[in-house]
Amino acid sequence: MFATESSDVKNTTHRCKKICIGLLSLLFIAGAYTIFFIHMRGYTDPKFSVNGAYLNRFNNYTEINHNLPYNLVLNITLTNPNKKVDFEWSDTQVIAYYQNERFGVVTLIDRWKSIHQDPKNTTIFQNVLIQGWKPLLFEEHVLPNVTHHYRIDLVIAFHDKIHQSFAEVTCNLTVPLNFNVTSCDGFNTTKCSYIQFKLEHNLAPKN
Numbered sequence: 001m002f003a004t005e006s007s008d009v010k011n012t013t014h015r016c017k018k019i020c021i022g023l024l025s026l027l028f029i030a031g032a033y034t035i036f037f038i039h040m041r042g043y044t045d046p047k048f049s050v051n052g053a054y055l056n057r058f059n060n061y062t063e064i065n066h067n068l069p070y071n072l073v074l075n076i077t078l079t080n081p082n083k084k085v086d087f088e089w090s091d092t093q094v095i096a097y098y099q100n101e102r103f104g105v106v107t108l109i110d111r112w113k114s115i116h117q118d119p120k121n122t123t124i125f126q127n128v129l130i131q132g133w134k135p136l137l138f139e140e141h142v143l144p145n146v147t148h149h150y151r152i153d154l155v156i157a158f159h160d161k162i163h164q165s166f167a168e169v170t171c172n173l174t175v176p177l178n179f180n181v182t183s184c185d186g187f188n189t190t191k192c193s194y195i196q197f198k199l200e201h202n203l204a205p206k207n
């Protein structure tokens with residue numbers, strides 16, 4: 001068919017079609033690649049920091065009954081640094097450790113609820129309370145240093161529904177012991193960092 005009707009016009013249109021399809025698919029691939037690349041490049045991990053913290057009860061641990069009463073108050077800030085990415089936070093917990101022993105846990109957002117976070121927005125969890133008491137054995141004495149500070153480590157485990165991601169950050173804090181509930185000086189804002197390894201902890205509250 002083509003051989004007999006090989007007019008110049010037909011040949012050119014046929015060749016043009018081929019070239020056009022080729023160009024179009026190239027463009028498509030390039031476009032998809034660019035979108036994918038921008039998406040990957042444009043995504044920055046959310047940032048956690050602890051802006052305030054004090055302990056109301058901690059100094060009452062006795063070597064006799066090995067019972068640790070605790071009352072830890074925290075101001076936690078969660079920032080979305082992205083210009084175009086939204087988050088939908090759910091199932092978020094804060095776990096507190098002292099001398100590598102987990103002593104308390106609090107749920108910031110339970111798994112049936114969620115908090116939407118717009119781009120470039122900041123969510124503040126104010127006066128989050130971790131309190132209770134727990135029988136625990138410590139290798140070292142439970143004592144503050146001379147300036148009444150304790151080293152407390154937090155692990156924040158969180159879930160983002162939009163990107164179906166789970167992640168954990170750790171915040172190594174130096175927390176002042178407060179005899180008077182109101183003031184909270186003596187604490188420096190502390191950034192939390194992502195943990196690569198999986199910590200041995202059980203998210204289900206246990207007593």
Ligand SMILES: *[C@@H]1O[C@H](CO)[C@@H](O)[C@H](O)[C@H]1NC(C)=O
Nearest residue numbers: 052053054073074075127184
């Ligand atoms: C948290 O922030 C509020 C408001 O700034 C402040 O009143 C409160 O004392 C802070 N709490 C802690 C634990 O720093």
Ligand SMILES: *[C@@H]1O[C@H](CO)[C@@H](O)[C@H](O)[C@H]1NC(C)=O
Nearest residue numbers: 056057058059060061069179
């Ligand atoms: C320690 O325990 C004693 C007796 O239970 C109580 O009177 C005291 O107020 C506690 N101190 C602190 C700092 O919690």
Ligand SMILES: *[C@@H]1O[C@H](CO)[C@@H](O)[C@H](O)[C@H]1NC(C)=O
Nearest residue numbers: 116117118119120121122123
């Ligand atoms: C952050 O989110 C809150 C609640 O959705 C909203 O009221 C506030 O205007 C937002 N702020 C910015 C800077 O987008």
Ligand SMILES: *[C@@H]1O[C@H](CO)[C@@H](O)[C@H](O)[C@H]1NC(C)=O
Nearest residue numbers: 145146147148149150174175
């Ligand atoms: C107690 O800890 C705080 C916070 O790290 C520090 O600034 C202070 O120097 C420490 N005090 C002593 C006596 O180690």
Ligand SMILES: *[C@@H]1O[C@H](CO)[C@@H](O)[C@H](O)[C@H]1NC(C)=O
Nearest residue numbers: 097100153154155170171172
């Ligand atoms: C920070 O906290 C994590 C979690 O408890 C702990 O594994 C790590 O050793 C701490 N880092 C420092 C420098 O204390």
Ligand SMILES: *[C@@H]1O[C@H](CO)[C@@H](O)[C@H](O)[C@H]1NC(C)=O
Nearest residue numbers: 148177178179180181182183
């Ligand atoms: C607690 O507050 C009272 C009255 O405001 C003050 O006299 C006392 O020194 C404070 N104690 C500490 C440990 O800051």
Ligand SMILES: *[C@@H]1O[C@H](CO)[C@@H](O)[C@H](O)[C@H]1NC(C)=O
Nearest residue numbers: 149173174175176186187188
């Ligand atoms: C806060 O930071 C200052 C300056 O880096 C430091 O001297 C001080 O010990 C820190 N305080 C605490 C409680 O970590």
